[in-house]
Amino acid sequence: MQVIIASTSTVYGSSYLEYLLPELKTHFNNTDEVVFIPFARPGGITHDEYTAKASDGLKSCVNKVTGLHEFEDMKKAISNAKAIFVGGGNTFLLVKQLHELDLMKTLKLSIQSGTKYLGTSAGSNICGLTMQTTNDMPIVYPPSFETLGLLNFNINPHYQDPYSSSTHKGETRETRIKEFQTLNSRTVVGLREGSWIKINNSEITLEGELPAVIFESGKLAYEVNPKSHLKF
């Protein structure tokens, strides 16, 4: 598998995908066309608008970005793709459509048999075992929370440390993840903005400049440094 799982598409002060471009140029080396899955629709933009944005973001890496919605046979498009990019937005919306169109398994098999994958935010959430550690609002009701399971843990993208000066009494991100773990024993990786996980066949590493926060069931949360192997 050749997979990039990014916390965010955009870091503060730079343009869409810009911080990832050096990595993506290698990742999409010799890739003519990327199939883009726009179902998460950030801010409610249309599939066409979102595909145009992805195409613009990747223009220095690949010749052509085609939206999955443009294909008549989406399963075939996923199976035949050389590379797939799933963009961010609302994870509930993304997962609902992948299940309802019966694409989850096809997508997993395609990636496992060598299709290059890039996910950002919601597109990264779905690489975990379930979408249960998303930050998104349940704006639609998906038939299941199960996702691709390319990793044997869950992802929390846009991981955020508590503001030390905050007077807000809503749950912190850490509290939410720990609530998840009172009912589920699986590990959660809190991926800070600017970080990504790289799957290179059987090797899974943390990339970018920041440490990630690891929540293993029954342990105190701890950090791991960039270039660490993520094996739990």
Next chain:
Amino acid sequence: MQVIIASTSTVYGSSYLEYLLPELKTHFNNTDEVVFIPFARPGGITHDEYTAKASDGLKSCVNKVTGLHEFEDMKKAISNAKAIFVGGGNTFLLVKQLHELDLMKTLKLSIQSGTKYLGTSAGSNICGLTMQTTNDMPIVYPPSFETLGLLNFNINPHYQDPYSSSTHKGETRETRIKEFQTLNSRTVVGLREGSWIKINNSEITLEGELPAVIFESGKLAYEVNPKSHLKF
């Protein structure tokens, strides 16, 4: 109906329910016993622990707080209760259990026929039409997102304005609510911590010291002041 729908149980710098006590003393006037629904389990605490906390918080207002889990016949307990308090925690967990135990309708009928109600956070979310504007993580999969519908709009508790100095690129609360409205036309009330909604029969008012943020479909978000009637 006699209902209090609070953004949070606790405001910064004071103890559990403390800021609400003047209101609750009136609300629970002549109420001997409150039935407490502890299903949202904040931080994963047990039903007994959570009931003890609620009991302690309400000790200056009522003689006795009994956890719903202590009753053999929960439906009967809800129907017979003079007052009910649903505490905060994880909304998915709360809603899953209310549906699975077939208590949602019983609870609604009980409140509509005069049982006094207090909800905080997750217990407030369920007063809207659906739980789809919760901030919580989907740590369990409920059979439906439908809730009590005591209000003809949805609630976003712990409403938070964006930090103007933030470099975080994850969605703001406002962005999330607007994403909800790209697919759902219903109104959402963003209730800041320290605010509550009071239903006094057919009158619905905003209480507390802060304005609430109103998201009506197709309009710019706007604020309403305390004591406003919430009619959309």
